[in-house]
Amino acid sequence: MAEREVDRSVSQTVKAQLALREQILDGSLRPGERISELQAVETTGASRTPVRMALVRLEEEGLLEAIPSGGFMVKAFSERDISDSIELRGTLEGLAARFAAERGVSARELEPLKECLAAIDELLGQVPISIEAFSSYVTLNARFHALLTELSRSPPLIRQIDRASALPFASPSGFVMAQSALPEAQQILIIGQEHHRVVIDAIENREGARAEAVMREHARLAVRNLRLALRNRTHLDLLPALALIKTATD
Amino acid sequence: MAEREVDRSVSQTVKAQLALREQILDGSLRPGERISELQAVETTGASRTPVRMALVRLEEEGLLEAIPSGGFMVKAFSERDISDSIELRGTLEGLAARFAAERGVSARELEPLKECLAAIDELLGQVPISIEAFSSYVTLNARFHALLTELSRSPPLIRQIDRASALPFASPSGFVMAQSALPEAQQILIIGQEHHRVVIDAIENREGARAEAVMREHARLAVRNLRLALRNRTHLDLLPALALIKTATD
DNA sequence: TGTATGCGTTGTGTATACAATAGCGAGGGC
C-alpha cells in the first residue's frame, strides 16, 4: 500500500461517504444498481472497512437500500415518494415553527433570520433574476430554513428534520430547484419569500398555529410546483438527484 | 478462535446490535458513559468489525452519540427531549392518518385495525385491568399504531415514523407505559382508545383534517400524562429506558 | 433440446493485525 495517496486530514470513512454520495447523486450509480464494495474501494481510495461504514451510514440516510442476500443497492424513488418527502419535511418544519412561536424567541435570535429575509428581498428585486442571484438565493434559502429549524430549540426535532433533508430532493435547495424549472419561477420565489416573512411575523407574535400553517403551506406549494415541473420536463436538470427518480413506467 | 460459540443463524452484526441496545435500555450502560469497543466485544461475543457496525447503526438510531475525538457514548435525554419526541411522533402519525384518509382505504385494509380496536375494547372492559391484560394492551396498541402508519402507503413517512419510534420512550409502548404510571391509568387508556376509534372513523369518512387532529391530540395527551407521571415518580420503573433520562439536576 | 447438477468465481461477513492519536501520569524545571 505504498503508492496509495492517503489524505490524513479527514477520516477515510467520511471521505468514502462523501465520495459515494456524490457518485449516487450525480448519477454515476443508477437507482436499483448494486453497489459493490470492491468497486467502491477502488473509486474512493479507502479500504473496505471505512467503505462499509460509509455504506451503512448512507443506508441510514436513505440513499441506499440493503439487499436481503447481502450488500447494498442505490435506492429508487417514485414521484410520490418525493412529494411525500417534501410534505413530510414541511410538516416537521411547521412543528419547528410552532415550537419556536410557543416557546418564545428573543429579538437577538430572530436577527439572522431577518437578515436572510432582507438579503433575499434584495435578490428578488431584480427582474429578471440573474443566474448568480438565483444561486445566492438557493444558499440563502437553505440558511433561512436551517436557522428556522434551530429556533425550535428541540434537538430531537432538529435531528429529524436534518434526516428528512438528507434526501436531496427534500432539502430546502430541492424545493427551490424544483420550482425553478417552471416558467413562472420568479413569481413562485416571491410567494415563498412571503411565506418566510409570515412565519417570522407569527413567531414574533407567538402565534404557533399560524407559524405552523404557513410552513405547511410553503411545502404544499413546493409539492404542487414539483408536480407541474415534472409534467413539462423543462430545465429539470437543475433538480439535484433527479437521477434517483424511478423512471416509473420504464 | 476455537472456543468462541458462534451462532450462524443471525449475523454477528445484528446480534451485537441487539445485545448493545439491550444493555443501553436496561441501564447497564449509563447515559454519558463512553462505550468501549473492546468491552462491547467481550459482552456481545462478536468481534470488532460487527461491533463497530452495530455502534454506527445505534448512533443513527439515536441511542448513541459520536464523541468528536472518536468512539461513542450513550446519549442522554432531557425530559423536554422526551416530550418533544412524543409530540414529534404524534405529528408524523397525524400526517399518516391524513394521508390514509385523503388517499382512501379499502374496507379490507381497515379490517385488522378494527379487530385491534375490538380486542382492546374487550381488555378495557375489565375493571380493574389485570397485569396480563395490560401487557396484551401494550402489544395490541403497538400493533394498532403500526397498522395505522402502514395505511398511509407512504414509504418515506413510514420510514420516518419508524425512526422516530426507535427511541423507546417515543414508541407506542412508551406512550402507554408512561401513562400507566398514573393512578387514573385505566381512564387514560379508555380515552386513548376513544382516539383510536375516532381516527378510524375519520379515515373511513375520508376526513383528513379530523384524522390528523385526533392523532396529534393523542400524542399531546401522552405528553401531558408523562409530565404528570414524572412529577410523582410512582411506578415509573415500568417506563422502558427511563435510564436514558438525564437526571437533570443531579 | 431442455433441465438439472456440480464446480468455479465473485463478493460479502468476520476476524485480527497494525498504525496513529488522544489522554493521562510522572518527572523535571522554573
Next chain:
DNA sequence: GCCCTCGCTATTGTATACACAACGCATACA
C-alpha cells in the same frame, strides 16, 4: 510548590486476510 513537557498506555481508525455463501456457467444426462 506549581506548571509544563515528554513519554507511555489505552483505545480507536484502518487495512487486509480468510471463510462462507450465492450466483452463473458449463456439461452431462434424460
